[in-house]
Amino acid sequence: MADVRILTGNEAAALGVKLCRPNVVAAYPITPQSQLAEILSRYVEGGEMRAEYVRVEGEHSALTVCISASTVGARTFTATSSNGLLYMHEQLHWAAGSRLPVVMCVVNRGVGAPWSIFNDQQDSLAQRDTGWIQLYCRDNQEIIDTIIQAYWIAESLYIPVMVCYDGFVLSHTMMPVDIPDAEEVRGFLPPYKAHTLLTPEAPRTINSVLFPWRRPNPEGVLCDGYMEMRYKLQAAMTRAHGVIQKANDDFAGVFGRDHGGLVWKYRCEDAELVFSGMGSIANEATVAADLLREEGIPAGVAGVRTYRPFPREEAAEALRSAKALVVLQKGLSYGYEGCLTSDLKAALYGTPLRIPVVDVVAGLGGRDVKAREIADAGRDAWKDLQAGKQGNRSLWLNCYTGEDHAG
Amino acid sequence: MQDNLFKINETEYILPGSRACQGCGLTLAYRHMLKALRENTVLTIPASCLCVLHGLYPITPVTVPCLNTTFASTAASASGIAAGLRALNKTDITVVAMAGDGSTYDMGIQALSGAAERTTDFIYVCYDNEGYMNTGTQRSSATPMGAITTTTPILTKEHSKKDFVRIMEAHDLPYLATTSPAYPIDLYEKFVKAKRIKGTRYMHIYSPCPPGWMFPAKDTVRMGQLAVETGIVVLFEIEDGKFRFTGRSKTMAERGKKQPIINYVGKQGRFRKMSIEQLNRLQAWVDSRWNDYLRKAEG
Numbered sequence: 040m041a042d043v044r045i046l047t048g049n050e051a052a053a054l055g056v057k058l059c060r061p062n063v064v065a066a067y068p069i070t071p072q073s074q075l076a077e078i079l080s081r082y083v084e085g086g087e088m089r090a091e092y093v094r095v096e097g098e099h100s101a102l103t104v105c106i107s108a109s110t111v112g113a114r115t116f117t118a119t120s121s122n123g124l125l126y127m128h129e130q131l132h133w134a135a136g137s138r139l140p141v142v143m144c145v146v147n148r149g150v151g152a153p154w155s156i157f158n159d160q161q162d163s164l165a166q167r168d169t170g171w172i173q174l175y176c177r178d179n180q181e182i183i184d185t186i187i188q189a190y191w192i193a194e195s196l197y198i199p200v201m202v203c204y205d206g207f208v209l210s211h212t213m214m215p216v217d218i219p220d221a222e223e224v225r226g227f228l229p230p231y232k233a234h235t236l237l238t239p240e241a242p243r244t245i246n247s248v249l250f251p252w253r254r255p256n257p258e259g260v261l262c263d264g265y266m267e268m269r270y271k272l273q274a275a276m277t278r279a280h281g282v283i284q285k286a287n288d289d290f291a292g293v294f295g296r297d298h299g300g301l302v303w304k305y306r307c308e309d310a311e312l313v314f315s316g317m318g319s320i321a322n323e324a325t326v327a328a329d330l331l332r333e334e335g336i337p338a339g340v341a342g343v344r345t346y347r348p349f350p351r352e353e354a355a356e357a358l359r360s361a362k363a364l365v366v367l368q369k370g371l372s373y374g375y376e377g378c379l380t381s382d383l384k385a386a387l388y389g390t391p392l393r394i395p396v397v398d399v400v401a402g403l404g405g406r407d408v409k410a411r412e413i414a415d416a417g418r419d420a421w422k423d424l425q426a427g428k429q430g431n432r433s434l435w436l437n438c439y440t441g442e443d444h445a446g
Numbered sequence: 447m448q449d450n451l452f453k454i455n456e457t458e459y460i461l462p463g464s465r466a467c468q469g470c471g472l473t474l475a476y477r478h479m480l481k482a483l484r485e486n487t488v489l490t491i492p493a494s495c496l497c498v499l500h501g502l503y504p505i506t507p508v509t510v511p512c513l514n515t516t517f518a519s520t521a522a523s524a525s526g527i528a529a530g531l532r533a534l535n536k537t538d539i540t541v542v543a544m545a546g547d548g549s550t551y552d553m554g555i556q557a558l559s560g561a562a563e564r565t566t567d568f569i570y571v572c573y574d575n576e577g578y579m580n581t582g583t584q585r586s587s588a589t590p591m592g593a594i595t596t597t598t599p600i601l602t603k604e605h606s607k608k609d610f611v612r613i614m615e616a617h618d619l620p621y622l623a624t625t626s627p628a629y630p631i632d633l634y635e636k637f638v639k640a641k642r643i644k645g646t647r648y649m650h651i652y653s654p655c656p657p658g659w660m661f662p663a664k665d666t667v668r669m670g671q672l673a674v675e676t677g678i679v680v681l682f683e684i685e686d687g688k689f690r691f692t693g694r695s696k697t698m699a700e701r702g703k704k705q706p707i708i709n710y711v712g713k714q715g716r717f718r719k720m721s722i723e724q725l726n727r728l729q730a731w732v733d734s735r736w737n738d739y740l741r742k743a744e745g
């Protein structure tokens with residue numbers, strides 16, 4: 040019998056974490072993540088989950104605890120949002136550089152200043168170059184399933200994984216969630232094995248200072264320099280494409296749910312107007328695509344689930360039939376454009392696909408984005424296409440930009 | 447306490463070839479500290495001279511397992527190690543975090559205070575060489591007033607040294623001690639004791655630094671002794687709230703005598719620009735702290 044419950048995103052995440060049986064949890068509260076940190080405390084104090092829960096005094100320490108615990112062989116979990124994630128920034132690099140399979144939920148929220156507790160994805164987008172794998176969830180079912188896959192992926196590759204989901208839109212919204220069976224999760228996820236243990240049984244100094252070049256050890260074996268280590272991380276990220284897909288497919292085999300691996304497609308096969316996006320906004324775009332289809336516009340959605348490593352080939356493949364692309368995103372690189380827009384354009388470079396791309400920045404700081412508005416943006420792109428306009432465009436959806444607000 | 451060099455563990459945990467400077471007080475302290483802590487120990491250290499001492503990958507002269515961590519995170523790293531070991535039922539390992547005064551007094555204070563408040567089971571060691579030495583002798587909040595550093599090059603340090611040990615006292619730790627590589631037996635015995643105690647133990651080591659303090663490398667031990675004999679540094683321990691002078695400081699307290707600080711300050715190039723007014727202020731600061739300790743010892 041399936042165990043289906045009505046849960047918020049944070050509740051689903053907490054159950055997912057419990058199913059993965061981490062040895063150490065460290066977290067510091069921040070809206071909209073707090074509920075997750077609280078539920079895990081309850082699990083640990085109530086004896087439902089056997090883990091050391093370190094109630095740290097800040098997020099920098101939260102991730103440090105995970106890093107160090109992971110180095111002695113513990114499976115670890117942390118979660119944060121917004122400024123909490125920014126406060127971890129130094130340790131994000133440290134975790135990835137140490138090749139530690141920490142799993143973290145990022146409950147996406149806009150970053151200050153000024154303060155906003157509401158959702159966008161600027162927090163995690165700004166961390167895309169820290170060497171973490173980033174997975175974005177569309178709904179609460181995907182959150183619980185992705186956490187389980189995240190441990191599998193992280194521990195296969197020794198790369199930390201962020202499981203990102205939208206604050207409030209998912210974290211505080213109730214949806215039916217099918218809870219995976221604990222025994223089946225146990226079977227799916229083997230125990231964690233550290234690649235380099237900090238232990239008195241095999242003393243070594245871990246992460247010591249390096250010179251730019253390779254250097255021999257006392258036995259004369261040439262060891263990696265800084266750059267070789269960085270190359271190995273990049274190579275593992277390249278391997279991650281296959282590993283993430285396998286995690287998705289194996290998971291689907293056991294639990295019967297397929298979340299698309301790196302890129303998920305909705306009515307894409309013959310779509311000429313394609314929306315792309317990550318997380319709940321991309322889910323909303325599926326409704327917009329349906330609306331446009333009713334009007335006779337062949338619309339579809341190519342949703343990016345894995346943002347790093349970037350699924351260049353999978354994205355280009357999903358866009359095969361596209362004549363125009365509308366990229367919806369809740370975060371940007373100031374002075375350029377939406378982060379996902381740049382990445383998708385780059386993915387199309389060198390392919391036969393030369394299509395206009397509309398860069399849509401939307402939903403910053405929780406600004407509402409309705410399917411109807413997404414459809415409007417799509418319809419405009421379609422009209423431009425019919426009028427033979429081939430250029431790229433940028434647009435801030437639902438944002439007052441009139442009378443030249445610049446500066 | 448009978449000084450007896452023969453009872454010190456003979457195993458060496460730092461082999462020849464460390465990258466520390468000649469006459470480094472930290473190295474001397476580290477050597478005796480590791481002898482006291484022995485095999486079943488894991489360390490975590492931040493960016494610092496200690497990190498440099500550990501050598502360049504893939505070679506290290508240190509035979510104790512050690513995890514490098516970022517500048518502000520040493521105590522949090524120890525928390526993680528302790529939590530991980532506990533979760534995996536490895537409870538017989540001594541977890542040690544060791545950092546310079548810069549990372550302890552400044553950036554690392556948050557993580558240290560947090561770990562101490564959570565009564566994390568570890569030993570935190572601050573080796574206090576009174577400045578950011580690894581980055582080239584800049585001022586830290588442990589630098590004494592009147593000292594030249596590379597960021598107080600002309601006017602010297604204007605502010606008094608932060609009394610960090612008092613901050614740690616306020617955390618009500620089961621064990622807290624100050625020591626110095628100039629008194630290896632004192633240092634050794636305190637670490638042997640610290641290892642036996644559970645909870646957060648704080649160890650403060652005053653570590654003379656020849657290049658940073660500008661004195662000849664052969665005088666490290668003498669400089670450490672003078673620091674104690676002038677009362678600038680006081681050797682003591684606080685066990686379960688009970689204060690006790692130890693070693694040389696104990697004899698000084700009993701005899702009611704200490705040397706004037708000029709005997710210490712005058713031997714270090716870093717104080718060469720110190721004004722008479724600063725010297726008097728520093729002497730007054732030392733006297734007042736010394737009297738505080740005397741009162742504490744009376745209970």
Ligand SMILES: Cc1ncc(C[n+]2csc(CCOP(=O)(O)OP(=O)(O)O)c2C)c(N)n1
Binds near residue numbers: 516
């Ligand atoms: C976040 C960060 N800021 C600055 C540094 C640069 N840094 C490395 S070591 C160091 C000074 C260390 O001073 P201290 O802790 O007193 O140790 P010592 O070098 O004296 O042994 C500094 C500032 C760093 N590593 N990380």
Ligand code: SF4
Binds near residue numbers: 465654
């Ligand atoms: S600078 Fe000072 S503390 Fe650092 S290694 Fe040299 S002597 Fe030791």
